[in-house]
Each structure stands twice: as C-alpha cells, then as structure tokens.
Amino acid sequence: MGGITYGASAENVETGQWRSIRPVWNGEECISCMLCWVQCPDRSITTDENGKVTGIDYFYCKGCGICAQVCPKKAIEMRPESDFA
Numbered sequence: 324m325g326g327i328t329y330g331a332s333a334e335n336v337e338t339g340q341w342r343s344i345r346p347v348w349n350g351e352e353c354i355s356c357m358l359c360w361v362q363c364p365d366r367s368i369t370t371d372e373n374g375k376v377t378g379i380d381y382f383y384c385k386g387c388g389i390c391a392q393v394c395p396k397k398a399i400e401m402r403p404e405s406d407f408a
Contacts, residue, residue, distance in 0.1 A: 342386035344401045348378050352398035359390035359399060 360368040367384035391399040
C-alpha cells in the first residue's frame with residue numbers, strides 16, 4: 324500500500340502511435356537553426372554529435388506540428404499518416 328505511481332511521459336512510452344499526421348523533414352532545406360528542437364514538446368527532433376538536426380524520432384512524435392510551424396525554411400511538412408501505410 325502507498326507509494327507513488329508516476330504518469331506516462333514521452334521518455335518511457337511509445338507515443339508515436341497516437342499520430343494522425345506526421346512531420347516529414349527535408350534535410351536539404353534545413354539550416355539547423357534548432358527552433359524545431361527547442362519547441363518540440365516530446366523531444367522528437369534528432370541531432371548529431373555536432374548539434375545538427377538529423378531527422379525526427381517517430382517513436383515519440385505525436386504529430387502536433389509545432390516543428391513545422393516554427394521552421395523558418397519550411398523544411399518540415401505535415402503529411403497524413405495514411406500516406407505512409
């Protein structure tokens with residue numbers, strides 16, 4: 324009896340299955356300004372050891388679209404999940 328039950332977080336739950344739309348990253352357009360990385364509530368933007376954006380971790384991405392909205396180069400496009408079925 325007693326104890327603490329911790330809620331789910333993006334760190335330990337595969338939240339990517341909740342998505343109906345997904346961000347598609349275009350590496351040729353990306354300038355690695357990191358706005359998407361800063362704004363992503365699920366830490367789904369991946370980077371390399373030099374801090375350059377390398378893509379999106381769909382395991383955690385919920386498809387909120389914030390990354391696409393803040394991208395100054397429009398290097399992230401939101402597309403229906405059905406396009407990838």
